[in-house]
Amino acid sequence: xxxxxxxxxxxxxxxxxxxxxxxxxxxxxxxxxxxxxxxxxxxxxxxxxxxxxxxxxxxxxxxxxxxxxxxxxxxxxxxxxxxxxxxxxxxxxxxxxxxxxxxxxxxxxxxxxxxxxxxxxxxxxxxxxxxxxxxxxxxxxxxxxxxxxxxxxxxxxxxxxxxxxxxxxxxxxxxxxxxxxxxxxxxxxxxxxxxxxxxxxxxxxxxxxxxxxxxxxxxxxxxxxxxxxxxxxxxxxxxxxxxxxxxxxxxxxxxxxxxxxxxxx
Numbered sequence: 001x002x003x004x005x006x007x008x009x010x011x012x013x014x015x016x017x018x019x020x021x022x023x024x025x026x027x028x029x030x031x032x033x034x035x036x037x038x039x040x041x042x043x044x045x046x047x048x049x050x051x052x053x054x055x056x057x058x059x060x061x062x063x064x065x066x067x068x069x070x071x072x073x074x075x076x077x078x079x080x081x082x083x084x085x086x087x088x089x090x091x092x093x094x095x096x097x098x099x100x101x102x103x104x105x106x107x108x109x110x111x112x113x114x115x116x117x118x119x120x121x122x123x124x125x126x127x128x129x130x131x132x133x134x135x136x137x138x139x140x141x142x143x144x145x146x147x148x149x150x151x152x153x154x155x156x157x158x159x160x161x162x163x164x165x166x167x168x169x170x171x172x173x174x175x176x177x178x179x180x181x182x183x184x185x186x187x188x189x190x191x192x193x194x195x196x197x198x199x200x201x202x203x204x205x206x207x208x209x210x211x212x213x214x215x216x217x218x219x220x221x222x223x224x225x226x227x228x229x230x231x232x233x234x235x236x237x238x239x240x241x242x243x244x245x246x247x248x249x250x251x252x253x254x255x256x257x258x259x260x261x262x263x264x265x
Contacts, residue, residue, distance in 0.1 A: 023130060024067075026066065058145075079253045090129050093167065096166045142194070148194055150258075238256065
């Protein structure tokens with residue numbers, strides 16, 4: 001029943017975002033510390049998720065933009081931000097991933113009003129998929145929080161083939177368009193850049209920032225103030241040069257994310 005309702009909703013004209021990023025979620029150890037940090041840095045408010053005390057949903061101007069799951073210790077998971085991609089069927093997506101050398105960490109499992117799974121691609125970069133109604137409207141979510149996500153990987157072209165086949169980017173049901181821009185693969189959905197795939201990561205590197213991974217970019221109006229606020233609230237500035245338009249930060253629990261200066265229209 002949930003599956004059919006989700007597909008009917010997703011096929012409404014203008015709402016088909018299959019294959020595109022549709023959500024981001026933080027896996028952490030302490031939900032209160034995470035709440036306090038991201039409230040200070042991004043101005044997010046919080047509401048408890050129906051899944052229980054360890055789960056929260058972040059709101060930006062009343063729009064749900066991200067989730068927090070304080071299960072890193074309990075489930076022995078990494079402290080990290082994970083992007084979710086909208087799919088028609090979580091089960092079919094997991095099968096396609098396995099057939100192409102990907103691995104499955106969690107699921108598919110039912111989380112009403114949908115189904116989800118946490119996967120890793122051939123080079124170990126972790127991502128998740130979501131089948132079902134979106135927490136907030138896709139365009140609202142895009143405008144309220146992330147600017148885009150970027151995959152740092154060994155070979156951008158090889159990764160684009162993997163994700164294109166697994167997420168069905170070439171399907172007539174998908175809104176995604178893949179282009180090449182120098183050493184990057186650029187994914188657009190309904191004309192908006194939603195993801196980039198960049199070559200150069202080293203699979204066996206000891207530094208997790210160098211190994212293949214997905215990175216979430218959040219748009220902010222005042223980059224320098226955001227950086228100083230992160231520092232003042234227990235965060236870490238991992239990479240930033242004064243005058244640059246983006247900075248790689250770490251929260252108090254070690255989860256890394258990028259803040260990008262919001263460009264006015």
